Amino acid sequence: MAGKVVLLDFWPSLFGMRVRIALAEKGIKYESKEEDLSNKSPLLLEMNPIIKQIPVLIHNGKPVCESLIIVQYIDEVWNDKPPLLPSDPYQRAQARFWADFVDKKVYVASRKIWRPKGKEQEAGKKEFLETLKTMEGELGDKPYFGGETFGYVDLSLIPFYSWFYAYKVLDNINIEAECPKIIAWAKRCMQKEAVAKTFHDPKKVLEFVAQTRKKYVSRNH
């Protein structure tokens, strides 16, 4: 299971972060290649010709695409390290369901905040908070979504925490007030080295989000 591991990535990407956390949790050494998404490299276009997106994991020259698919691949190949997904098929199905919810609902709602200020954006903000409240309900009183240990669902959601400061400053979304359990859970996750070291300075993320959003809004609205 050794062999060369390369990750095509982009530093603020929520999806790239999931893979970085998984690699760190398993103690896997890899080479990281930063992509300029406005000028995609020949390597990225060769390794992910269908979607042309990061993250892409290249293991012994063979690509794996889509963050959750990559994380499951890592878990299956490096199976001598503590597992990211539960071993029981039913628990595993629940973990996959909730990670899918993060993609289909939390992420999609978070993109609706990328609208000019007004009624539509307010509706997007409300929807985003509702998806986080649903996650809070699923978390319950557990320390992690995985139970006693950090796992697949935690990993799929925690990168969003890196954008919360930007949402507070730019959009006045107070997640701490609306979803205190999510914040408590996020701070618990941040105590793990594998998670903390993938996070950048919140001000740097804020600057990136502000700039990118301006460009997106002017292109689309």
Added chain:
Amino acid sequence: MGEVKVIGASLSSFCCRIEWALKLKGVEYEYIKEDLRNKSPILLQYNPVHKKIPVLVHNGKPVAESLVILEYIDETWQENPLLPKDPLEKSTARFWARFVDEKCIVSAWDACRAEEHEKERAVESAQESLGMIDKLIEGKKFFGGETIGFLDLVVGSLPNWLKFLEELGGIKLVDAEKFPSFHEWSKKFVEIPIIKEKIPMPDDLINYFTTSGLAKTIRGSALANNK
């Protein structure tokens, strides 16, 4: 291996995947038919988050989302495996399953619903995605190899749904000339007995959409103008 129920609807392209998987593995199950216009307390109890079908209930415990259910079935009942064992091949199957759901099906619906001035571009976009599936099956009997597997079940009812969407939207998405490998595969696939007995048929889909009045609600619908 315990009591199995499937909550589903006969015209759903997602539900038939589940029934095919269970039949392939020789698993007996009880089918509970759901009326999506009047969702039952059972559905709301077993899938409170999405309130959608299909839901698999195994020994009273629910699993929702068709791709999640397929993997659960494959891990719980080991005969006739659906997914490859090799992690890289498995990842590839999972990638294409997502592609079918997020690109092929979505872009086909978009083409169906597109306004006149957007239709050509929307059809091109849908055909681009379908072209990738055609390329994927080129030279192969089934997506799973010699026997049907996970990706065959996922692509499954797409040919019939495409025929339906073509009629609904007054568009042409697929034909034997443009996508020969996909066409060959679909002819073989629908003749397999367990597939044939539970596959949404284009005429039934058209019938459902016109009699329920749903056709009229679809912008760009050719069927809406037919009485």
